[in-house]
Amino acid sequence: MTMSTALLTDHYELTMLQAALRSGAAHRRAVFEVFARHLPGGRRYGVVAGVGRVLDELERFRFGDDELTFLREHKVVDEPTLAFLADYRFSGSIYGYREGDLYFPASPILVVEGTFAEAVLLETLVLSVLNHDCAIASAASRMANAAGTRPLIEMGSRRTHERAAVAAARAAYIAGFAATSNLMAGYEYGLPTAGTAAHAFTLLHDTERAAFEAQIASLGESTTLLVDTYSVAEAVATAVELAGNELGAVRIDSGDLAAAAQEVREQLDALGAFKTRILVTSDLDEYAIAALAAAPVDAYGVGTSLVTGSGVPTAALVYKMVARETASGKLEPVAKRSVGKPSRGGRKYAYRLLDDQGHFETELVTTSDVAPEGGIALLHELVRDGELVGREPLEAARERHRAVVGRLPQEALHLGRGYAAISTEFA
Amino acid sequence: MTMSTALLTDHYELTMLQAALRSGAAHRRAVFEVFARHLPGGRRYGVVAGVGRVLDELERFRFGDDELTFLREHKVVDEPTLAFLADYRFSGSIYGYREGDLYFPASPILVVEGTFAEAVLLETLVLSVLNHDCAIASAASRMANAAGTRPLIEMGSRRTHERAAVAAARAAYIAGFAATSNLMAGYEYGLPTAGTAAHAFTLLHDTERAAFEAQIASLGESTTLLVDTYSVAEAVATAVELAGNELGAVRIDSGDLAAAAQEVREQLDALGAFKTRILVTSDLDEYAIAALAAAPVDAYGVGTSLVTGSGVPTAALVYKMVARETASGKLEPVAKRSVGKPSRGGRKYAYRLLDDQGHFETELVTTSDVAPEGGIALLHELVRDGELVGREPLEAARERHRAVVGRLPQEALHLGRGYAAISTEFA
Structure with a gap:
């Protein structure tokens, strides 16, 4: 066992790093973006959760002696790459949607800016955390809407991986659950526990x-x-x-x-x-x-369906490079052309626009950093030049979720399959 | 963060312990059993995985100062219970199906014998591990059958919780995958990694x-x-x-x-x-x-569907007390009568019977410890009076799985929904 999170990572992130270090492209500035191409399961909105856990994991993303020895002995990467990893600290910046907020197809819920080398390494871990936690929170929010004022107790620990259970309890709490059966979630996150x-x-x-x-x-x-x-x-x-x-x-x-x-x-x-x-x-x-x-x-206890995302156990979020520095030093948008997997190039900004009743109407995703009139800025600074600045208490996320659900159009709360509750516009 | 696994447990396990310590019943001998009432998703067989992880987690199931302080400050349990927990070491015995083996409805894949107090505490953690790992291995085995001799690479880490990803890679390897993208699975379990x-x-x-x-x-x-x-x-x-x-x-x-x-x-x-x-x-x-x-x-890389159990993300295993000592000191079978949730009382033994072609024909679940002629004993000693004795290399589980799949009747390998491939008989 190791407390480092650095090996919670796909092999290919490190081989890409090795090849890019050798070609020199590893040091190009790059922007990666986390977004969902669609909301799986006919969901009408997604719920952002796990951002705080990403920050926790990022702090422990260090290649220590044990990790380096493993990588060397198993010939995963070469010596120059090991030397790079030994010194690795993420020194870039990360912007993200706040926990408890909503997301829709193409919402850029996390934007990672740094060199290619430092940003690519975070892909697997960032996606693991967000795909799990957003899936659970998105299901939990539907349950909370269905329960109305009656409290919900999360009791699904036995139906999911023992550490996923702790994260699931945290995500459910953000989305409106009152308590959890999971003691570790009480210990690590201060959640109320019950049973x-x-x-x-x-x-x-x-x-x-x-x-x-x-x-x-x-x-x-x-x-x-x-x-x-x-x-x-x-x-x-x-x-x-x-x-x-x-x-x-x-x-x-x-x-x-x-x-x-x-x-x-x-x-x-x-x-x-x-x-x-x-x-x-x-x-x-x-x-x-x-x-x-x-x-x-008077109250509901929910287990299996909560921890398995009620039919949608993963959030279909991807981590894609949307811009990178060229040989001439200019940051340029990029996007692959793979069949059926659309992505849009360019560093994005995101705003939510309201209708005249104060309900959410449009998710505006733009490559311009000029805020539209009346638009609510959705991206917040989480990491500034390597320093974590975006931590917030879990209660803030829970309060935010309650508030944003109240601004959804009424049809967003229907439980049947449907389309995204608000439309995404690109500018 | 703590390395102890003791709080990966539901609140009610500890309150039950407290009440039973007070009534004196906590010290009664008891037998708990892990089994599945059905195979979800119309699966024809289940694959046992996670047993080795249960043993690893059991070794770290200790209530240290941090855990006890948390429980005291949050008034989860009273002082006599905290004193019991401070000294807690599982001193009973555990028998289980071997990893890589198959299971069917009612197969007693884990049998935990001890006092009520020491056995009840393990419920949540044991189920978390087995429900996750068995679900993944059961899906992985179907993929391995479909792939035939072509190798499968597990690459689903980004689609599940970051620690669940490591366990999923392990379970997939047992069920026949050739490699994983997950570096931590290489580090912790020695799996081949690729990418x-x-x-x-x-x-x-x-x-x-x-x-x-x-x-x-x-x-x-x-x-x-x-x-x-x-x-x-x-x-x-x-x-x-x-x-x-x-x-x-x-x-x-x-x-x-x-x-x-x-x-x-x-x-x-x-x-x-x-x-x-x-x-x-x-x-x-x-x-x-x-x-x-x-x-x-020539080869397949499998991600999302592997780590989410291909539609069955949890194995529906339960941990039920099947026998306990009475006030008069006698071990007696017990079973609740809840509607639609059948369980059978009594300490079980399990054997697999073959037909005359050497294919599996019947899962015999019996309260008699006399082996039937030609029956393969399925329960093996894992923990004897608190001492771990059942560890084995992962390769042994992988080899076993290959062998037992070869003994299934042909129709067990059909991918469509169906019934359990062999029938369970009770004696």
Whole structure:
């Protein structure tokens, strides 16, 4: 294990570097851009997440002795390239959309300026972070819209890679989730964590009653009791008998959740437990959440579909060189002509334009740095000449997301497949 | 950052522990089992991967000062529980299917025996690792079957979380991939790594010719040149002109790959570059690979679909308590009765039975430890009384996978949706 992130990188980034160092082109100034050619899954908007993690990973992007020895022994690159890597520090500048903001096809969500050598090396890691985190946040935002004012708890850690789980919890929080089950996300990012007990706890005890007694004795009457291990109705009766009307919540994790919630609510109310809340879990996604809108549900726990991006596990973001210095020292736009993979050359600036009701209307992507009247500038300085300047608290991203979703046209919140909610214009 | 894996865990595992410590039930012996209720996506078999990673993570599953301070300050658990965690070492035993082996619905791929306290804590981490790695390996195996003898290169790092990428490369290697683009997978697991150049390298230079010259000068004539930045035909002509007939390979990353491969092969042969290989990349999955079987393709690079499990990004494995000690000290089977989530109580043993042609016919899951005649025992000792004893080299898993796929009935290799290739019997 190493704390360095430098090897979280594709082999070819280093061989390209080697060949470019040899040709001399490695030192040409270059601009790379992260953007999506389309929003996969018929999504109407994308959510930017992971920018803060990119900055964290960038700080640890160092080739130390262990990394260099590996590269030498496995003949990945030659000695001049190893010497370059040993001294490697990104000294360029990075501009990006803020976390929690939205993006649409062609939005230049990250712009990396530096020499070719220093900028190309970041491709794989930058894309890994953003493709994962944006995919999760984009799904989470749909769930948050579907849930309305009811809180969402992220509990999908067990359904994704153990470190992806931490990043997923962070992305979900940005997009509006209230808490996560993942303790590392609490430790590393300060997210609220939540959870009480699983079926195993009930099964461990000789009776469900004994399990509930043990849980209440230890965690208090405000705890959440899981009521579907055996008979839901019997469990609810036992729960209220033991905890009284101060019982915090019951959790239902199987069956027809709408019907079960209705029955449990009626039973709780009949027993006088009016304040006891109902938490539902069990393969929920944004559609299932929306379908439960009329059911007496107080909170949702979401697992698998959150951490797998609800059908869209990766955001289709690419990292493309859009401009580079020529032999004559001039920065010129470039773009490949590969079939079906369009990209537009030139260093971009991006602004969002509003209609007269204050809703987002157009994403303006331009090669001019002159802001259009009334346009909201979307690119912010993250790294200035190698120095990280763009850090912000996670709460700022979460607040921003809430605000920008409120400015989307109404149809952007439809869950069905569709087109991007606002159109991208190039100038 | 911490190297401890202990917080890669759901909050409720710790609150259950606290309540069970208080009730005394925490010290009851218990057996947990990892299994899949079904094979998602209509898959015909699952591939076990991640077992070695579970063992690595288990060794680092320690609550140190940082972890305990976090849990105390955030009031996750009480002081007696913190004291338990400070001393926590898994002292039980773990049995598991070997990596590279197959699994089917209800196969008990991991059996964890210990006290409830020590076994319940491992749930989240064990599932995170296995659900991810088994999903990737199961997809990778289908791709390897489709590719036949042509090598597959894993290049999906940029489309998944940066650490998930490393695990995905490992899982793909077990399932038959030849190499990965991911350098960390080379560093941590010794996987062969590969790659040469991207479109940016061509665009960086003033002409494609200058880029190819630079690459050949640095990486040699045996390198792989990317030929679809501008015109494929012109690029191939330039490539052979510069590298001669010793040119290693060309890569095509866009367009109709079958048609392009055919044209490029004809052009290469006409130029005398008979030995130059053709590598294709560009959103390949097992279906696209199968469709290219008749095309003159020499190797495949697979990205997105590999790291996202080709439509099945998580393996649907669960970790369920199947037996526990009662108040009277007897180990008894347990199973919840939640609607639609069947599980079978009791400590399981598993054997695979062959038909008279030597093909796999039945997965026998039994509560008896008496091996049936001719049955292949599937559970192997991984941890004995807290000591790791089940490590094996990755090559062993890769060899095993090749062997077991050869014993599947022929219809198991069909790519379409279907049922499990062999039936599971309970005894």
